Each structure stands twice: as structure tokens, then as C-alpha cells.
Amino acid sequence: xxxxxxxxxxxxxxxxxYVLLVTGFNLMLLVAKIIQFAYPQIVVISMYTCWWALxxxxxxxxxxxxxxxxxxxxxxxxxxxxxxxxxxxDVDINATFIASMGIAMIMxxxxxxxxNYGFPVAFPPKWIGGNILSFGLITISKGQLFALVGGVIAVxxxxxxxxxxxxxxxxxxxxxxxxxxxxxGIPITKTSIFSYFIVGILGGFSAILFSMLIGSASxxxxxxxxxxxxxxxxxxxxxxxxxxxxxxxxxxxxxAIAVGYISGSWSNVIAFVIMLAVILxxxxxxxxxxx
Amino acid sequence: MSEVLxxxxxxxxxxxxxxxxxxxxxxxxxxxxxxxxxxxxTAYFGGFAAREWNWPFPVILxxxxxxxxxxxxxxxxxxxxxxxxxxxxxxxxxxxxxKTVIENWKLLGGTVGFFHIPNVNGMLIIxxxxxxxxxxxIYRIDHSRWGRAASVVFVxxxxxxxxxVDIKKIGMFFQIVSCAIAGMAGTLDxxxxxxxxxxxxxFGMIGYLMCILFVGGYTTMWGVIFSAFFLQGIPxxxxxxxxxxxxxxxxxxxxxxxxxxxEGIITRxxxxxxxxxxxxxxxxxxxxxxx
Numbered sequence: 001x002x003x004x005x006x007x008x009x010x011x012x013x014x015x016x017x018y019v020l021l022v023t024g025f026n027l028m029l030l031v032a033k034i035i036q037f038a039y040p041q042i043v044v045i046s047m048y049t050c051w052w053a054l055x056x057x058x059x060x061x062x063x064x065x066x067x068x069x070x071x072x073x074x075x076x077x078x079x080x081x082x083x084x085x086x087x088x089x090d091v092d093i094n095a096t097f098i099a100s101m102g103i104a105m106i107m108x109x110x111x112x113x114x115x116n117y118g119f120p121v122a123f124p125p126k127w128i129g130g131n132i133l134s135f136g137l138i139t140i141s142k143g144q145l146f147a148l149v150g151g152v153i154a155v156x157x158x159x160x161x162x163x164x165x166x167x168x169x170x171x172x173x174x175x176x177x178x179x180x181x182x183x184x185g186i187p188i189t190k191t192s193i194f195s196y197f198i199v200g201i202l203g204g205f206s207a208i209l210f211s212m213l214i215g216s217a218s219x220x221x222x223x224x225x226x227x228x229x230x231x232x233x234x235x236x237x238x239x240x241x242x243x244x245x246x247x248x249x250x251x252x253x254x255x256a257i258a259v260g261y262i263s264g265s266w267s268n269v270i271a272f273v274i275m276l277a278v279i280l281x282x283x284x285x286x287x288x289x290x291x
Numbered sequence: 292m293s294e295v296l297x298x299x300x301x302x303x304x305x306x307x308x309x310x311x312x313x314x315x316x317x318x319x320x321x322x323x324x325x326x327x328x329x330x331x332x333t334a335y336f337g338g339f340a341a342r343e344w345n346w347p348f349p350v351i352l353x354x355x356x357x358x359x360x361x362x363x364x365x366x367x368x369x370x371x372x373x374x375x376x377x378x379x380x381x382x383x384x385x386x387x388x389x390k391t392v393i394e395n396w397k398l399l400g401g402t403v404g405f406f407h408i409p410n411v412n413g414m415l416i417i418x419x420x421x422x423x424x425x426x427x428x429i430y431r432i433d434h435s436r437w438g439r440a441a442s443v444v445f446v447x448x449x450x451x452x453x454x455x456v457d458i459k460k461i462g463m464f465f466q467i468v469s470c471a472i473a474g475m476a477g478t479l480d481x482x483x484x485x486x487x488x489x490x491x492x493x494f495g496m497i498g499y500l501m502c503i504l505f506v507g508g509y510t511t512m513w514g515v516i517f518s519a520f521f522l523q524g525i526p527x528x529x530x531x532x533x534x535x536x537x538x539x540x541x542x543x544x545x546x547x548x549x550x551x552x553x554e555g556i557i558t559r560x561x562x563x564x565x566x567x568x569x570x571x572x573x574x575x576x577x578x579x580x581x582x
Contacts, residue, residue: 081546085553091553094322097376098505098545098549099546101497101545102544102546103546104494105495105542109536109537109538223493223494227383230383231384238374268391275384279369279370279384280370281369
């Protein structure tokens with residue numbers, strides 16, 4: 001039972017980061033109308049930025065700012081490309097997926113060539129922190145706590161923005177009906193650019209929490225995270241923000257429990273087999289698609 | 292024949308087969324990455340059957356195609372008419388599961404790889420013979436009722452349904468055929484290279500196949516032939532210092548082609564214009580009478 005509780009805590013921490021990633025991905029899908037496959041690669045580059053910043057300074061605020069700035073900058077840099085693609089006649093949303101795949105390939109190759117000579121990086125213990133609570137087999141590390149609390153705060157702030165502010169109303173209006181939103185005077189391009197900005201912040205924040213939780217980064221991490229993020233978004237239902245919240249947490253819990261009871265990388269397969277089975281049985285997602 | 296030319300021709304042919312395997316389901320707007328999983332399964336099956344059981348190559352080839360056809364049949368029951376992105380996720384997840392199983396299965400060499408697959412004489416002739424056969428089959432499909440129906444499904448599913456096209460059936464058909472071609476390519480790849488590694492069947496390969504399909508042009512089967520040779524030749528054309536960045540080159544090409552020429556280099560319109568125009572005396576008379 002103790003193992004189960006320990007893995008449950010670990011799963012909730014991991015799941016909260018997945019929720020952040022899926023939320024960012026879904027926001028891009030709903031507002032900017034793009035399938036941003038390169039989003040996890042942006043997160044990994046942001047993790048590398050934190051690692052570099054840690055070498056220069058020990059000021060955590062500066063490190064966090066550096067991570068988020070890079071993520072926002074990369075997210076905003078991709079905006080003109082996707083805007084141009086979306087404006088091309090007879091081109092659908094799949095084209096944005098294909099282009100983002102190209103961007104992901106570039107980012108991955110740059111990371112595997114240039115960042116730390118392609119070797120994975122490990123974050124120092126001062127960044128990850130040790131255990132802050134130990135009770136039998138149940139231990140809560142600083143990284144787990146930060147991931148859990150940070151994830152909950154970030155998602156809460158995002159949903160507050162979405163449901164309690166004008167900008168959030170703009171987001172929802174565009175997601176519901178782009179043409180009608182334009183007709184009532186909502187600035188589509190401006191709101192779309194703002195969604196890239198928000199997604200950049202979410203990505204940077206995910207990178208910081210991820211680096212604290214897993215303590216390492218590698219060029220191949222993005223590919224792995226992308227697969228999980230996309231699978232969760234499909235299982236939940238494309239563009240379904242609430243569904244993504246539930247399914248992101250569930251994936252984290254399933255993965256952590258599988259790690260607790262099954263050895264090696266087989267634990268990852270369990271989570272993927274479950275997701276694959278759900279997609280095959282219910283291709284439109286558990287909570288229904290919103291696009 | 293030099294070794295470089297031998298492998299250049301061999302790999303180009305195998306990637307043309309894989310490009311066609313990706314091209315067929317995209318006729319109905321589905322990106323079926325399951326082909327990479329099928330390729331991995333049949334490659335390992337072929338290698339294992341030849342090395343451990345001494346099965347003859349033709350038997351392995353036929354059984355390999357049958358295995359991947361069955362996989363295609365099972366999966367297509369669920370995702371025959373699923374949206375593009377769902378099919379993408381099913382494919383990506385399957386690739387990851389297959390890769391992890393191979394990595395953890397010591398019998399298949401694990402992460403080290405699988406070596407010493409027996410040599411088959413005249414492999415290049417066999418590959419090109421099968422390539423012509425598959426090319427002819429795809430040409431026939433493209434110019435059949437199925438091909439025309441697929442073109443309608445790609446443009447507008449609602450119109451296709453109103454014209455009596457069974458979307459699920461046509462999607463299933465293309466997915467099954469594409470898996471069968473991938474199964475063939477997998478077996479041929481195992482006997483061409485004579486060694487296998489799970490690292491070969493990753494996101495990099497999917498990106499490369501995407502590049503082949505979209506740079507060459509997804510509207511005709513000929514684009515794949517052009518881009519497979521062209522992209523395969525890139526590492527040979529440039530010095531090794533530049534060639535090692537080929538993923539960046541492929542990624543950049545993918546983004547550029549979507550931005551500048553979304554249908555790819557060789558399009559259906561282009562082929563139509565190149566076609567020799569027939570002489571119609573009636574039309575000339577009408578034209579003359581008007582003038």
C-alpha cells in the first residue's frame with residue numbers, strides 16, 4: 001500500500017506537468033488552429049536554457065526568467081510561419097502539423113549536435129533538491145512538490161484567465177466560431193499571437209518543473225514527451241481542455257504506478273498500450289473533440 | 292558496382308516503397324505511421340527467421356507481407372475512417388511500443404541490434420523488380436474507381452458520402468495496402484543491410500518519410516520517386532560536416548515546401564500540363580468559324 005501511495009504522489013506530480021503541456025497544445029489548437037508538434041521540443045530547449053543559466057548563476061529567479069523567456073521567444077518565432085501556412089488557400093490544419101514536424105526535426109538535430117555535444121545533461125542537486133518528507137516508503141521530494149504545486153497554480157491561473165478575463169473570452173469565442181468572433185470585432189491575429197505568448201509561458205514553466213522533477217534533459221526527451229502529449233490530447237478528445245486535465249493526470253498516475261510494479265522501460269509501454277486501446281475503441285476521445 | 296552506389300540504389304528503392312506506403316492512405320487524408328511499426332516487425336521477423344530458422348527468402352517475404360497485412364487489417368477496423376491526427380497518434384504509439392519491445396527482447400538483440408542476417412544474391416534486382424511491381428499496382432489503384440473516390444474523399448468527405456463512397460471501406464483498403472507494402476519494405480531492408488537496430492525505427496525515420504512524401508509531392512505517386520533519390524543523395528552530395536546536419540536540412544525542406552509549394556514539387560497539375568495534348572479537329576473548326 002505504501003508503494004502505491006508513493007507512486008500515486010509521484011504520478012500526480014508528473015501528471016500535473018502533462019496537464020500543463022496538453023493545455024498549451026490544446027490552446028494552440030483551439031485559438032491559433034495549429035497542431036504544434038514542436039511544442040515539447042521548445043520545452044526541452046527551455047530545459048537546456050535553465051541548465052546553462054544554472055552554470056552562470058545560482059539566482060533561481062533569473063534561471064526561471066531565462067527558461068520562460070526562451071520558451072516564449074521560440075513560441076513567438078514560430079507564429080509567422082504558422083500564420084503564413086494558415087493563410088494559404090486549400091491548406092488545412094494537417095499542413096501545420098507537417099510544418100511543425102519539420103520544426104521539431106530542426107530543433108532536435110540542433111540539440112543533438114550543439115547542446116552539450118549531444119549528451120544528456122543532469123541538473124545539479126541544488127536545483128532538484130532532496131526529500132522534504134519521508135514516511136516509511138513514502139517520500140516526497142522537493143521536485144515532486146514543486147511540480148505538483150506549480151502545476152496546480154499554473155493550471156488554475158490559466159483557467160482563471162480563460163473564464164474570468166476578456167482575453168479568455170476572446171480565446172473561447174475564437175475556439176467556438178472563428179468567423180463569428182471576427183464579425184463581433186474580436187482581434188483574431190492579436191489574440192492568436194497572445195495565445196502563442198501564453199503557450200510559451202506554459203512551456204517555460206513546464207520546462208522548469210520538468211527539470212526539477214526528472215533532473216535531466218536530452219535531445220530525445222522532446223520526442224518522447226511529444227508522443228505522450230499528443231496521445232493524451234487524443235484520448236481526452238482534441239481541443240478538450242477539461243478532458244486534457246483529467247487524462248494528463250491519469251497518464252501520470254498510470255505511468256508512476258507502472259514504474260512501481262513493472263521493471264525498466266516496460267512501464268512506459270503499459271501506459272502507451274492503454275492509451276492505444278482507448279484510441280482504437282474510442283477514436284474521437286473520451287470527452288469528445290472540440291474542433 | 293561500388294558499395295556506396297549499391298546502398299544508395301537499395302535504400303532509395305526501399306524508401307520509395309515506404310513513401311508509397313505513406314502516400315496511399317494520404318490519398319484519403321490519413322497519415323499512417325503504422326507502416327514504420329510494420330516495417331520494424333517484418334524486418335526483425337525476416338532477419339530472425341533467416342538466421343535462426345534458415346527459412347528461404349521468398350517464404351519470409353510472403354509471410355512478412357501477410358503479417359503486416361493482418362496488422363493493417365486489425366488496426367484499420369478501428370481507424371479506417373478516423374481523422375488524420377488520430378491515425379497519426381495510433382501510428383506513433385505503435386512505433387514506440389514496437390521499438391520498446393525490440394529493445395527489451397534479448398532474443399532480438401535488444402538495444403545492441405540484430406546482426407549476421409544471411410546474404411541473398413541479386414538483392415538489388417529483387418528490390419527493383421518488386422518496386423516496379425508495386426509501382427504498377429499503385430498506378431492501377433490511382434487510376435481505378437478507388438483512386439478517383441479517394442481524390443473526392445481528400446477534397447470533401449461530405450461530397451464523397453453523398454456520391455456513395457464508403458469512407459471507412461476506402462480508408463481501410465488504403466491502410467491495409469500501405470501496411471502490406473511496408474511489410475515488404477521491412478523484409479527487403481533486413482536482407483539489404485543484413486543488420487538491424489531499434490534506433491533505425493524512430494521519429495527520425497518518420498520525419499524522413501514525411502519529407503519524401505511532401506517534398507516530392509503528395510498528389511501523385513511520382514513525387515515520391517523523385518524525392519527519395521534526391522533526399523537519399525543529399526548526404527552524398529555534401530561534405531560530411533554538412534551532411535551530418537541532414538535532419539536540419541530535411542526539416543527545413545519540409546517547412547519550406549509547405550510554405551512555398553504546399554502540394555510538393557511534382558503535382559498533378561504539373562503532370563497534366565506535361566501531357567502531350569491531343570489534336571481535336573472539331574475544336575479547331577469551331578475556333579476557326581468563330582474567328
